Amino acid sequence: MSFALGATAAATSFVFVTILNTIGFAPALIGALAFGGIVTAVQGLVIAYFRANPIIVSIAANILIYGAASWLTGNETAYARTNPGDEFLTHTIAGVPVEFLVFLALTVLGQIILSFTVLGRNLLLVGSGLPAAEAVRLPVVRTISLAYLWAGFYTAMSGILLAVRYNQGNMDLAVHYDYDAIAAVLLGGTSITGGDGSMVRTLVGVAAISVIQVVLLLHGFEVEWRHLVTGLIVLVVIVLYSGRRAFQQ
């Protein structure tokens, strides 16, 4: 589990806007993806190679990212000069925002990698039992590092989409994303102890949370009810899941 992905997404929005303003859209896209991937993969390498605790490493990374960002940016917001190249990301195709299509495509791609490739199989096996995975000589270090690299790419993509939507890079953009994301993944039934989970189910979790929040908003509830209802639903679903698992056993 990582507590540094929100910070990574926010920092990526900075990297993206900075390269966008100096060079152009395509280099910005590549640079931002590389940034998110490398920052997260380095954590994965430390975690995999030394078997360091992922929570401690990601908290350290979170603090370092915020520290480095306030050092390099002086706590300011980087505004993107309007650039015709990135317009299509904010368009809609047949009423569907392109951002959503990107998200959908990445989910499908992720599910394909998870279900049909050796990497995906290894990920689930390493998650279900590290000692067993080592005993059968799975490439544990490589698998864990690649999982982090992958998470880094996806996080970077969310940073890019944020930067494009708000036309700026800002360290406050992804505040609370960590907890919302963990809530959505848990709602999707991914096991917190590892070894079980799927991208499509996570998509359902994300959809459930966003639909509930939109419905609350449309029914005139104030914003403050959002947190409370999300929390209650997360708790209820988790208790129900565990009840079902215990029943199956």
Add this chain to the structure above:
Amino acid sequence: MNLKLLKPGLRPYLILIVVIFVLAAVDAGHGRFLTMATANGALQTFSTFGLVALGLGLTMLIGEFDLSVAGIFGLAGCVALLTGASDPWIGFACAVCIGVALGAAQGVIITAAGIGSVPVTLGGLLISSGIAYVLTHNRAVISDDVDLAMALNDEVAGPFSVRSLVALSVFVTAAAVFSGTRLGRDLIALGSDRRAATVAGVGVQKLLISSFIFSGATAALGGALLSFSLASASPSGLSDVLVPAAAAAILGGVSLVGGTGTPFGIAAGVLTLTVLQSGLNAIAAPPFAHDLATGWILAIVAVLDAPYFARRLIAFRKFIRQAFEYAYKR
């Protein structure tokens, strides 16, 4: 290098001493760091998240992780001001009651349903901060009781204030109970090996629920103290306490797999972070220096604690030796 000094038992105190020496060396006799003001600043920050770190550290000690402390901290801060307008004692009491109630509810769910503490307390975190938003209608709560705020923050007995003395006395009480009664050993047994603890006759469920009650109560007390001493509280402004509290507990020698750690160790971990912060302020370091220093210290601790660290170190030495031999032969 004596690796024993780097093991969790003594390490928190060692890191604290090293941080103080390094800051004193960087200050280089300007007399900016070793002052009453720095000590006072460090202790004031100590009282804001020290109590949260104590409760969170205790749940980490038994192999759980209470994410909800950040939410309870903020909620209790708001409740304390909302209910304590006429009499601050009522505010403190209500705040701590809320912390106890939420902690107990989470503890019961965790033990009764047999779910991990991270998902349950994530729910608790979202719910408690949600209640705070609803109670305050998403606005800051302001108290008129400036005298109380002054009284809590005024310096008494050198660098101390009423606020930091309250926090320190909770730590001392916890440490006394921890080392002087069976409770401390039961907690360590629970964190080391739950099945063995059950067999040995430790009341596992009762102890687990009590730990979550304790962490809810300390987080609530910390939140109430902070809002009374600021004379204001907001549902969102208080939520940045989880990361420093977890960092402090980890620096304090509490292992995330459970079974190691002491209240005084956690106090040393909190002091490391707060001394670093107020010390860096005192020597006029830029604000990000604190983040970078904390992040690196934490990263190094993570690697030192890692189960494969020794193995990788031996492999690295072997590699260096072979490289030397190879170069020598040629």
